[in-house]
Amino acid sequence: MNELALFELTKAQHLDAEDPVPSRRDEFHIPPNGSQDSLYFTGNSLGLQPRSAQEALKTELDDWAKHGVEGHFRAQHPWVNYHERFAEGLKHLVGAQSNEVVAMNALTVNLHLLLVSFYRPEGRRKKIICEAKAFPSDQYALASQVRYHGGNPEEDIIEIGARPGAHAIDEADIEAALVDHTGEVALVMMGGMQYFTGQWLDMPRIVRAAHAAGAICGFDLAHAVGNVPLKLHDWDVDFACWCSYKYLNSGPGAVAGAFVHERHVSDADIARFEGWWGHNAQRRFLMEPQFEGMGTAEAWQMSNAPVLNMAVHAVALEQFLQAGMDNLRSKSLRLTAYLESGIQAVAQVNDVHLEIITPNDPARRGCQLSLVAHGFGKQLFERLTEAGVVVDWREPNVIRMAPVPMYNTFEDIARFVHVLKRSTKKAPQNA
Numbered sequence: 001m002n003e004l005a006l007f008e009l010t011k012a013q014h015l016d017a018e019d020p021v022p023s024r025r026d027e028f029h030i031p032p033n034g035s036q037d038s039l040y041f042t043g044n045s046l047g048l049q050p051r052s053a054q055e056a057l058k059t060e061l062d063d064w065a066k067h068g069v070e071g072h073f074r075a076q077h078p079w080v081n082y083h084e085r086f087a088e089g090l091k092h093l094v095g096a097q098s099n100e101v102v103a104m105n106a107l108t109v110n111l112h113l114l115l116v117s118f119y120r121p122e123g124r125r126k127k128i129i130c131e132a133k134a135f136p137s138d139q140y141a142l143a144s145q146v147r148y149h150g151g152n153p154e155e156d157i158i159e160i161g162a163r164p165g166a167h168a169i170d171e172a173d174i175e176a177a178l179v180d181h182t183g184e185v186a187l188v189m190m191g192g193m194q195y196f197t198g199q200w201l202d203m204p205r206i207v208r209a210a211h212a213a214g215a216i217c218g219f220d221l222a223h224a225v226g227n228v229p230l231k232l233h234d235w236d237v238d239f240a241c242w243c244s245y246k247y248l249n250s251g252p253g254a255v256a257g258a259f260v261h262e263r264h265v266s267d268a269d270i271a272r273f274e275g276w277w278g279h280n281a282q283r284r285f286l287m288e289p290q291f292e293g294m295g296t297a298e299a300w301q302m303s304n305a306p307v308l309n310m311a312v313h314a315v316a317l318e319q320f321l322q323a324g325m326d327n328l329r330s331k332s333l334r335l336t337a338y339l340e341s342g343i344q345a346v347a348q349v350n351d352v353h354l355e356i357i358t359p360n361d362p363a364r365r366g367c368q369l370s371l372v373a374h375g376f377g378k379q380l381f382e383r384l385t386e387a388g389v390v391v392d393w394r395e396p397n398v399i400r401m402a403p404v405p406m407y408n409t410f411e412d413i414a415r416f417v418h419v420l421k422r423s424t425k426k427a428p429q430n431a
């Protein structure tokens with residue numbers, strides 16, 4: 001059993017103690033499984049609750065109780081400019097300037113609002129290139145936008161999938177599609193981190209190809225933000241959106257985010273759906289009839305801030321600022337490599353086929369690994385669940401799991417590896 005020597009609990013605990021990036025696990029509520037912590041690997045779906053969330057919410061509730069409407073100005077964090085609390089954290093996470101980011105709405109809503117501005121089909125140039133098997137909400141958003149503009153999704157949406165036998169998308173196929181459809185592509189819109197396979201696309205390469213072809217380039221960063229370091233400004237991304245309840249730990253349905261590149265934010269003529277919270281903040285309460293945009297990504301805001309939901313987002317972002325995205329990424333690389341080698345060791349010891357469909361090049365993935373356990377089907381997922389492992393199952397046959405550097409440990413992974421070994425034994429061993 002030499003293959004598994006690295007996964008003895010004492011070894012794992014040693015790795016935790018020695019890691020140059022200290023764990024922040026104590027700052028989170030880890031869902032229990034009986035008297036133990038569950039082995040929670042689903043931070044890619046719903047991040048865990050920061051312990052500071054309750055206090056942050058209570059502060060807002062108390063200010064509301066104490067000040068009523070005056071809380072807009074008198075609250076500890078005045079609600080009237082509450083969204084400004086997020087600029088620091090968001091610019092750190094996505095690599096933006098503070099005039100390029102805003103926390104608002106929910107992810108799919110933001111995707112639609114950005115498509116209003118950035119999907120402007122004209123003449124022959126009306127096609128969208130996107131990934132095959134995109135997250136369903138993104139597919140619905142793109143198809144409904146095409147129909148809204150009088151187009152036909154069957155013709156106007158070009159899906160790029162993995163080549164036969166492969167799981168990852170080859171960026172060269174996006175470049176080739178742009179050439180095949182010269183002059184016809186209005187928008188390249190991709191998930192930066194593919195939610196199913198965990199592939200991190202080469203975002204700057206895609207932006208370069210899109211721009212060279214005269215197309216706009218946007219990303220859905222639901223699975224990228226808080227997972228890998230991003231440089232949206234430098235990469236010249238036109239727009240992006242993300243949610244904050246996955247890696248950003250901001251709670252179910254929490255306020256989402258959006259990025260609009262500087263070169264677009266002050267464009268007074270840009271097509272946009274507008275509301276009073278995007279209006280010049282100095283003049284917002286003058287209730288003027290003419291909209292005058294903020295001149296920043298905030299111009300895309302429509303409504304006043306959902307403070308109760310944002311209160312958690314604020315403390316969650318603070319943790320990212322304290323930890324630093326580059327530190328988290330370096331720890332993430334170590335955790336995911338450890339998990340990968342554990343899965344491989346179990347496959348070898350038990351002589352079973354556990355296929356990781358996530359790219360094995362660490363530069364092409366974040367922390368998530370997507371696993372196909374050949375010959376086990378959903379049964380393996382059920383066995384893991386019974387043993388207190390929280391992972392997720394995606395039809396038809398994939399188990400996704402994400403060791404999150406904020407709160408997952410080498411020990412979590414070692415414990416998982418032992419559960420996986422027990423759960424994938426082919427037949428009862430002879431006594």
Ligand SMILES: *Cc1c(COP(=O)(O)O)cnc(C)c1O
Binds near residue numbers: 137
């Ligand atoms: C999680 C996720 C969503 C969810 O959309 P909501 O509007 O937040 O419900 C959409 N797209 C992608 C790629 C996701 O990963």
